[in-house]
Amino acid sequence: AEFFSSVYEMTKVFGYEQKMLLHMQKFLADNQEKLDFLKARLREFENERNEAREWGAAYFDSPLNKYLLNKRLTVDWQRVENLMETSTGEKALNRLKKLRNREIMPNKGELNGAIDGLLRLQYVYRLEAKDIARGILDGVDYGNQLNSELCVDIAKLALRDQHPRLAHSWLIEANDRLAEGEKDKELKPQILALLVQAKAELKDFRGLNDTYQELIKIQPASEEHAKNYESFLKSLGENALLNDSKPILEHAPIPEEGEPVGEFQAFSLTCSGHWRLTPKEQRHLRCGYVTETHPFLWIAPLKAEELFQDPLLVLYHDVIYQSEIDVIRELTKNKLTRATITGINEAVVSNVRTSQFSFIPATMHKVLATIDQRVADMTNMNMKYAEDHQFANYGIGGHYGQHMDWFHQTAIDAGLVTSPEMGNRIATVLFYLSDVAQGGGTAFPQLKQLLKPKKYAAAFWHNLHASGVGDVRTQHGACPIIAGSKWVQNRWIRENDQSDRRPCEIWDDSLVTYDQILELNKQNEAASKKVEQNEYSE
Numbered sequence: 001a002e003f004f005s006s007v008y009e010m011t012k013v014f015g016y017e018q019k020m021l022l023h024m025q026k027f028l029a030d031n032q033e034k035l036d037f038l039k040a041r042l043r044e045f046e047n048e049r050n051e052a053r054e055w056g057a058a059y060f061d062s063p064l065n066k067y068l069l070n071k072r073l074t075v076d077w078q079r080v081e082n083l084m085e086t087s088t089g090e091k092a093l094n095r096l097k098k099l100r101n102r103e104i105m106p107n108k109g110e111l112n113g114a115i116d117g118l119l120r121l122q123y124v125y126r127l128e129a130k131d132i133a134r135g136i137l138d139g140v141d142y143g144n145q146l147n148s149e150l151c152v153d154i155a156k157l158a159l160r161d162q163h164p165r166l167a168h169s170w171l172i173e174a175n176d177r178l179a180e181g182e183k184d185k186e187l188k189p190q191i192l193a194l195l196v197q198a199k200a201e202l203k204d205f206r207g208l209n210d211t212y213q214e215l216i217k218i219q220p221a222s223e224e225h226a227k228n229y230e231s232f233l234k235s236l237g238e239n240a241l242l243n244d245s246k247p248i249l250e251h252a253p254i255p256e257e258g259e260p261v262g263e264f265q266a267f268s269l270t271c272s273g274h275w276r277l278t279p280k281e282q283r284h285l286r287c288g289y290v291t292e293t294h295p296f297l298w299i300a301p302l303k304a305e306e307l308f309q310d311p312l313l314v315l316y317h318d319v320i321y322q323s324e325i326d327v328i329r330e331l332t333k334n335k336l337t338r339a340t341i342t343g344i345n346e347a348v349v350s351n352v353r354t355s356q357f358s359f360i361p362a363t364m365h366k367v368l369a370t371i372d373q374r375v376a377d378m379t380n381m382n383m384k385y386a387e388d389h390q391f392a393n394y395g396i397g398g399h400y401g402q403h404m405d406w407f408h409q410t411a412i413d414a415g416l417v418t419s420p421e422m423g424n425r426i427a428t429v430l431f432y433l434s435d436v437a438q439g440g441g442t443a444f445p446q447l448k449q450l451l452k453p454k455k456y457a458a459a460f461w462h463n464l465h466a467s468g469v470g471d472v473r474t475q476h477g478a479c480p481i482i483a484g485s486k487w488v489q490n491r492w493i494r495e496n497d498q499s500d501r502r503p504c505e506i507w508d509d510s511l512v513t514y515d516q517i518l519e520l521n522k523q524n525e526a527a528s529k530k531v532e533q534n535e536y537s538e
């Protein structure tokens with residue numbers, strides 16, 4: 001059902017839960033009625049016995065009493081037994097079960113998916129477990145509390161997904177949140193055992209030892225713990241620095257200028273706003289009205305905001321209307337499916353892209369054709385070779401990791417690209433069909449740009465160099481949603497028939513220095529001379 005990847009699905013499920021509540025109420029009412037009846041019988045029987053006791057031995061002298069006792073022990077008790085035997089509220093229970101077994105309902109795997117989403121939010125936005133457990137997400141208080149058991153569940157997944165820092169912070173939180181009751185007494189050794197594991201991965205050997213000692217104090221007989229500890233000591237070998245104590249930070253420090261940074265890390269730093277352009281770097285960027293591309297624009301100019309010049313990245317404001325969005329919502333109703341990414345041999349469902357999407361051809365509705373005319377005005381491109389309109393909805397925690405929109409040759413060769421004859425994706429127009437309450441921006445790590453979704457706006461960028469080579473600087477992704485629901489529309493424009501719109505060049509404009517371009521020209525000249533010579537020699 002993949003319900004966690006879309007708020008749209010989540011509202012449906014939420015509606016079903018309302019019905020489940022009603023069935024549970026019915027179940028309770030039926031059972032209450034039964035219990036009330038049984039209680040009344042119990043009191044009746046007790047009264048009769050008390051009366052008998054008052055009579056003493058004389059009780060059995062009365063033939064009437066004999067009869068009453070017999071009647072009770074046969075018919076009345078039989079009735080009670082029968083009633084006790086029947087399962088009450090079965091109908092309500094079956095209805096409840098049926099609802100929960102619906103396709104759309106979340107399953108255990110999706111519970112993990114929801115925790116994954118939460119961990120992603122924590123990692124990307126550098127949130128603290130302490131705050132999340134109190135219901136505070138990036139400064140906004142949602143007022144819910146996570147108990148110790150839930151914190152342990154989250155920690156387990158964090159450990160499994162190689163986030164020992166996050167696991168560590170969730171375990172500390174779980175420990176702080178232990179309550180008095182029996183249930184939480186069982187949790188304590190579990191928490192300590194997991195802490196030992198996390199501390200081992202974080203190489204906090206001193207802390208590990210201390211935690212282990214605490215663990216065997218409350219669970220001395222556990223062979224499993226002892227075995228884990230043994231094998232851990234062995235793996236450390238000679239160099240076990242058991243006195244090494246390390247303060248454990250919940251998040252890795254922000255990398256310094258020039259330090260190597262992983263791609264997902266760079267994407268995350270852009271999402272969280274830690275990577276951004278300085279005012280000086282942005283000084284040459286302009287905002288303005290665009291009127292040149294179509295005479296109609298003299299009446300209704302486009303509002304353009306330049307975000308980057310090379311590669312070109314522009315944000316257009318107010319380029320789609322509520323009436324159009326209403327049509328789109330109607331067109332995509334019940335058509336969304338879990339998004340996939342292009343894998344090695346096939347499209348695959350992946351945690352890298354958790355959203356729901358649908359492709360709709362422009363011929364489906366005249367509104368889509370109108371939008372395309374506007375896209376042509378915005379981009380000065382020929383829309384004849386554009387893909388179908390793609391609509392996507394992201395739920396809480398939903399995201400799309402860093403990627404390039406253009407196709408790698410390997411994907412084309414493997415036959416994974418639809419209509420490869422239309423060429424590569426020369427440009428993208430990404431419409432924002434909703435605002436997003438918190439998070440959910442579009443991040444371009446290489447350009448240090450974070451676009452906050454703004455309803456009715458659209459981002460436009462070139463994916464390819466003028467030579468047709470894919471431009472790696474256009475790498476981007478959808479940051480995870482903290483709160484709200486995000487709707488976007490993608491227009492992917494292909495290379496075909498654009499030569500009069502964006503003339504191609506033989507050099508690759510990723511070669512930023514002029515010297516490099518001259519060098520490439522020289523090579524090209526030499527190569528073409530060689531071709532000429534070959535032609536003459538034939």
Ligand SMILES: O=C(O)CCC(=O)C(=O)O
Nearest residue numbers: 400441442477478488490
């Ligand atoms: O939703 C976003 O912000 C970006 C989506 C995206 O990059 C894509 O669908 O290719």
Ligand SMILES: [Fe+2]
Nearest residue numbers: 403404405476
């Ligand atoms: Fe994209």
